[in-house]
Amino acid sequence: MCPEQVHSHGVAYEQAVVGMAYVSEKGEILHANFALCSMLGYEPDELRSLTAQEITYPEDRSEVFMLMQAMLMEEAFERRELRIRLQHQQEHILDVHFHISHLREKQGEEAFLIQVLPRTGEQIRPHDMHDLEEELDQLLEDLPFTVLITRGGVIQYANPAGLRLIGASHLEEVLGLSTNQLVDASYHQQLELRRRRYRNYQRIGPTRYRVHCLTGELKDVEGVSLSFQYRGNRAALGIYADITERKREEEQLVQSEKLAVVGQLAAGIAHEIRNPLTSINGFMKLFQTGRTRDVRYFEIIESELKRIESIVNELLILARPHQAHLQHLDIVAILDHVMSLMSVQAILKKVEIHGNMNQYPIWVSGDSNQLKQVLINLLKNAIDAMQGGGNVYVTTGVCGQEVRIVIRDEGCGMTPEQLEQIGQPFYSTKETGTGLGLMISYNIIVNHGGIITASSEVNQGTSFEIVLPLVFEA
Incomplete structure (x- = not known):
């Protein structure tokens, strides 16, 4: 046929x-x-x-x-x-x-x-519609995943797996419960963004939440939501899996990688701090001799002290363990900070970082510390890929409802076989690398609703592109 x-x-x-x-x-x-x-x-x-x-x-x-x-x-x-x-x-x-x-x-x-x-x-005939709804209910009851049906942010249905995850004994305990009560407040911005997509008949897509169970326990879930008809009216169907243990392991890996990043930055930061300290020491000795009282030297000393304070604060932010808190962030400002922080290592390795970024803020929803960690990893990899020096190009742009960040180097590049394995744990093109840095970077961006893609040619360099959802400020 x-x-x-x-x-x-x-x-x-x-x-x-x-x-x-x-x-x-x-x-x-x-x-x-x-x-x-x-x-x-x-x-x-x-x-x-x-x-x-x-x-x-x-x-x-x-x-x-x-x-x-x-x-x-x-x-x-x-x-x-x-x-x-x-x-x-x-x-x-x-x-x-x-x-x-x-x-x-x-x-x-x-x-x-x-x-x-x-x-x-x-x-379809009305009595057939009733039969089909019963079949749908049976399918949802049998699914081993948590299923929640909501309308206007209020729970209309939860299957047995969902009741177990939430810690409820009966369906009546969750009916009418607002998802604002169930989802941790740190994810409410993300929750509202997804509701806006639903109201505008857009794809709702995958997500991760931290939920407050009725037992008082906190659990991490990962899932996908879609729009469908339930009991004759439009509703949102969410299917979730409990990833609490996996999330805990990921956070431990992230923390370990943070400490590794801090250790790797230590030499460059020590060099960066030593320069202003040398200047301050010289001016102080000059004042002690009584040869000058020029106030301009005090301004220079103050500027150098602020520079040291800024560097130390950036290092402490990276090293400090913390809970992820999503908020509206200007990704251009974050890139400026990271490029400034990495400039010392770049100079030491004869690498120049070129920024081609928007002059106006570009807003994303995310965790500032985690995004800095990703950008530091990618910039450090780009610098390390050029043993004899070279250039790193950082560009940003907005395409539709997406923010695109590209970090490109002029290094040795990778073969197609190597490129396929990038992001896998314990795979690295560097002799001393563990591969965990890129793997964690990939996971962080996925948790922010984005993706990382890589392209490379041998002896031509490598390019990493980060795509994140654009947030429009009200």
């Missing part, structure tokens, strides 16, 4: 009643609701014996497979949409919207939640 012979079976897209399936990382269909079975003409047991690729029209299977593999390689939860064709049991072809949400169980196992919405078709 040719692709043009498209038939529609099941639910109209406008109704937003969807076929849903819970799928293993290999594509095995572990559970499917009545809507998907009816749409494809299978009994539930028959559908569970198939894979997501097998129900896809042959010419579209590679696209589905490649997308699932790409999502498995990403750290953050993600939700993607394809426009593909599915194959009915009787060989009809269905033209559908195919949504895939990447999930991770507490034990670290990967899985997918698949939603299928036909792009054309008949309106």
Whole structure:
């Protein structure tokens, strides 16, 4: 049968009643609701014996497979949409919207939640709508992940896994609970930003939160949210996994890497402090001889002391353990501080840092200390890549709703094989490197809702690009 012979079976897209399936990382269909079975003409047991690729029209299977593999390689939860064709049991072809949400169980196992919405078709009958809602409820009840359905920031439903995570015994304990009460105040700005996306019918996407359980316990969760129809009205469906232990391990790694960064900066900072101290000492001896009382020398001394204070404060900020607090930050100002801090090491290695940045503030939501740590790691790697000296170029820009920061060096570059492994723990192109610095940098940016990508050519240099969500100041 040719692709043009498209038939529609099941639910109209406008109704937003969807076929849903819970799928293993290999594509095995572990559970499917009545809507998907009816749409494809299978009994539930028959559908569970198939894979997501097998129900896809042959010419579209590679696209589905490649997308699932790409999502498995990403750290953050993600939700993607394809426009593909599915194959009915009787060989009809269905033209559908195919949504895939990447999930991770507490034990670290990967899985997918698949939603299928036909792009054309008949309106569903009211009594069928009731049956489909019951099937959807059953699917959500069986999911091993926390599922929360909210409307206007108020919980309308939580599945058994969600009740266990929150520390509730019964559904009634969480119904009507505001997510502002559940999510820690340090994440409220992020929460409001996601609500704004929901209200504007934009993609809500993946997130991480710290939640206050009813037992008084604090837990870290990671998940993805999407908009759908629930009980006849639009709502937000959130699917989350408990990552408390993983987050604790990440924070320990971050702290260890901070101390390593501080140690590496120590020599350069000592050199930077020694210069103003030498100047101050010389002026003080000059005053002791009584040869001069020129007040301009006092201004120079004061300026040098402030410079020393600034350097010490930057070092203490990096070394001090802290809880991440997201706030609106001017990324241009942060880059200025980091470039100033790294200028000493650059000079010692005959490297010049060139900044090509906006003259006006660019606002992002994040933790100042963590973003500084990422930028210091990337600048230090760029400087170390040029043993004989060279140039590092730092540029910033805004593209749509994204902030882009590019750090490019003229160093030895990397082979495609080396580039593929960048960001993996304990992999480094430097003899004394551990690879943890880049891995932690990648995780920090992902936790800020962004990504880091690298490009490189041997003997031509390496470029790292950071992309972060742009925050518009009210």
